[in-house]
Amino acid sequence: MTLSEEFAYLLAQLGLGEYRVDGSVGGNIYLAALPQSPDVALAVALYGGSESDSKLGYDEPRVQVRVRGTTDPRIGEQRAQDVYDALHGLAERWLAGGTLLLSCIGVQAGPIPMGRDGNGRFEYSVNFRAELRRPTINRV
Template identity: 50%
Template structure:
């Protein structure tokens, strides 16, 4: 299970939506997905990563940036409120073990809350929230 799956499961456990990667989401669910935004359901949280700092070549820690794209309905406040609730839950988090078993040392918001990015092709409002996360990640060459 990847670190992104772990963050998706953590969102689910916190009550922000439903993470069910092996089935389609119902129209009444707030789906949590990893990678790309599906066409349905209307309300969805997409968990993705983008380049963070260079990892230490000896110590078993990685740091990356996690982006959550929160899509709502044609009511802009729905996506904003959900994104703000996630930001409030995640920003400043210290040591936590994700449901995937990854040991996360810190999660820090890289801006002061949700950023509106407009509407998708179906008129649904979207917001992003970005975090810097550090977690324990050992390998054959790193302890």
């Protein structure tokens, strides 16, 4: 299971939407990009982070949750705030794929407006620094 999937499952477990592995109808949490529908949806993507130690099994990736609402900006902003409130400060939690989330910290003070998509729906971004315990064959 990828780390992006683990965060998609986490969002679902926190009651922020539904993640379906196959992306089928009814879900509203996606990986990497937002499809054309549904209107209100979330996408989880990883982007960089601090250099990892070559011997210790700790990583600090950055996680972005892109939130799309409707043509009413309040809908998307509130959903983004809900994501921020649920993840900022979350700690000591096992993710669905067996990764230990040690801490999750918002890197901004809340949702960042990204403007409208091609259909006039407002989008927001919330970004986090995650500290993870991820031992591998080379790292303890």
